[in-house]
Amino acid sequence: METTSGHLRGVATDSGRQFLGIPYAEPPVGELRWMPPEPVDNPDADVNAARPGSPCPQTQPVPGDHPEPSEDCLTLNVTTPRQNSSDTALPVMVWWHGGGYTSGAGSSYDPQRLADRGNVMVVTANYRLGVLGYLGLPGMEGGGNFGLADQIESLRWVRDNAPAFGGDPDNVTVFGESAGAMSACAALTSPASDGLLDRAVLASGSCMLNWPDGALYPGVPAQTPYSSVADNQSTSVAAAEQLGCAGADAANCLRRLPTDRLMAVNQNFSNQLTYGTDLLPQNPADVLRGGDQQQIPVITGGNHDEQRSFVGGLLAATPDAVTAATYPQLVATAFGDRAPEVLTRYPLQRFGSPGLAWSTVTTDAAWACPTLDGARLMSNRAPAYLYEFADETAPNVNQITTIPQGAAHATDIPYYFDLTGTNMLHTPRQHEISDEMIDYWTSFAHDGTPRIEGGVEIPRVDKNTTHALQFGTDATGIEDFAAAHQCDFWLHEG
Structure with a gap:
C-alpha cells in the first residue's frame, strides 16, 4: 500500500x-x-x-x-x-x-x-x-x-x-x-x-x-x-x-x-x-x-443517563458526596436562585436514591437540553438530526456499581465498536440496536441522509424541534426528548 x-x-x-x-x-x-x-x-x-x-x-x-x-x-x-x-x-x-x-x-x-x-x-x-x-x-x-x-x-x-x-x-x-x-x-x-x-x-x-x-x-x-x-x-x-x-x-x-x-x-x-x-x-x-x-450536515445526540457514570464514579470514591442531606446543597450550588424550583421538579422521593436524583438533574441541565439547543442551532445552516441512546441494558463499560448505570455516558460505544477486540453485546435487542445505529450512521456517511430501509424515519431538526429518534430498550421510535428532560425549563431563564 x-x-x-x-x-x-x-x-x-x-x-x-x-x-x-x-x-x-x-x-x-x-x-x-x-x-x-x-x-x-x-x-x-x-x-x-x-x-x-x-x-x-x-x-x-x-x-x-x-x-x-x-x-x-x-x-x-x-x-x-x-x-x-x-x-x-x-x-x-x-x-x-x-x-x-x-x-x-x-x-x-x-x-x-x-x-x-x-x-x-x-x-x-x-x-x-x-x-x-x-x-x-x-x-x-x-x-x-x-x-x-x-x-x-x-x-x-x-x-x-x-x-x-x-x-x-x-x-x-x-x-x-x-x-x-x-x-x-x-x-x-x-x-x-x-x-x-x-x-x-x-x-x-x-x-x-x-x-x-x-x-x-x-x-x-x-x-x-x-x-x-x-x-x-x-x-x-x-x-x-x-x-x-x-x-x-x-x-x-x-x-x-x-x-x-x-x-x-x-x-x-x-x-x-x-x-x-x-x-x-x-x-x-x-x-x-x-x-x-x-x-x-450533522447527527447529534447523547445518552439518556449520561451523568450516571460520573456520579457513580464519585460515589465509589466518596460515598457521602451525594446523600439526602447533601442533595439540596448540591442543587443550590449549581443553580442558585433557581434551586427551589429545581428541587420541586426533581424531588428526592421521585428517585430510587439521591445519586439517581442528582444524575438526572445534571444529565438534563448540562447534557441533554444543551444538546437539543445545539441541534436546533445547527439546523439553521445545514440538515441536522437528533437521536438519543436509551438502552437500559447497555453493557456497563465503566464498571460502576454504586448506582444503576442504564444508558450512562459511553455505554453506547459497544454498539458500533468492539472495544479492545471484544464484542460486548449479548442480547438480541442489543444486536438489533447495534445494526440500527450502524445503518443510520453509515447511510448518513454515504449520502447525508440517515435511514434504514423499512425503519423509523428520523425527522430533520428545526428551531422548534422537541422530538428525537430514540434507541430504546424495547423498541426504536420517535420520542418527546424535550419533555423527558424538562428542556422547556432548562433552556429558558427564570
Whole structure:
C-alpha cells in the first residue's frame, strides 16, 4: 500500500483489511514538543502496519493490547471491508475518541463491524492529550490547541491518502464521542478544517454543553468543553510553576522534563481546548449561536443517563458526596436562585436514591437540553438530526456499581465498536440496536441522509424541534426528548 507515510504492510482478516499504527505527523518530541503537527512526507519508508502505535501519554492504563505510551504517538489506523459491495469509492469515517481530552487511544476501538456492515472505510486516530495536547503558555505558537491541530492534521492525511485504500477523499464524515465529539463540533467552527470534512456525527459532545458549579463533580467550577485563552494560560502557567518552570524560559524548561514528570499535571487540562486562537478564533458555542459554523450536515445526540457514570464514579470514591442531606446543597450550588424550583421538579422521593436524583438533574441541565439547543442551532445552516441512546441494558463499560448505570455516558460505544477486540453485546435487542445505529450512521456517511430501509424515519431538526429518534430498550421510535428532560425549563431563564 503506497501512501505519503510510506509502503504499508497491513493485516488481512476474514472480514476486511487493517493498517495499524500509520504515522500521520512527525513525532512531536524534543523541539517539536508543544509545536503544531508537521505532516509526514516519507513515501519511500517501509512501514509495518500490523500493530497499533503507542497511545499518547496519559495517567491511566489504556485498555487493550498496545505498546507503552509514548510521545511518538501521532498515528492512525485504517479499516476497510474485504469486499467493497459497490463499484464506487468508499465513504470515509474518521473517529476521534473520547476521554476528557486526557486519555484514550484510537486503537482501542475496533471498527471492523462498522466497516463491513456499512461498507465504509474507517480511520481511528490518536491525538495529543492533557498537558501535551492543550498547554498554552503566553507566546506559545499553537498553544491550547495541539490536540485539535493533530485531529485536523489526520483529516489532511485522509484527504491525501484515502484513495490508496479505496476511500473517497471527497466524502469524509468525522464522528466522535465525548471529547472526540466536542472536538468535532469545534472543528465545524475552525477555518483550518474548511474543505476537509463533509459530515459529522456528534455522540455525547455538543458545542453547547455547560456544567454549572459542582455539576461535573462537587468542587469543580462551572465549565464548558472549551477554554478561553486567558483561562488556558492561567492553567498552563500554574502547571508550569508546579513543575518548577517559570518565567520567560518556562517552555524550554518544560521541554527538558521527562514525560513522566509532566503527567503530574496532566489532569489539569481536561476541557482546555482553547478558543480565541488562530485555529479556533471564537468560542464554538458562540459560533453556533451566530449561525456561522460550516454548512456541514450533522447527527447529534447523547445518552439518556449520561451523568450516571460520573456520579457513580464519585460515589465509589466518596460515598457521602451525594446523600439526602447533601442533595439540596448540591442543587443550590449549581443553580442558585433557581434551586427551589429545581428541587420541586426533581424531588428526592421521585428517585430510587439521591445519586439517581442528582444524575438526572445534571444529565438534563448540562447534557441533554444543551444538546437539543445545539441541534436546533445547527439546523439553521445545514440538515441536522437528533437521536438519543436509551438502552437500559447497555453493557456497563465503566464498571460502576454504586448506582444503576442504564444508558450512562459511553455505554453506547459497544454498539458500533468492539472495544479492545471484544464484542460486548449479548442480547438480541442489543444486536438489533447495534445494526440500527450502524445503518443510520453509515447511510448518513454515504449520502447525508440517515435511514434504514423499512425503519423509523428520523425527522430533520428545526428551531422548534422537541422530538428525537430514540434507541430504546424495547423498541426504536420517535420520542418527546424535550419533555423527558424538562428542556422547556432548562433552556429558558427564570
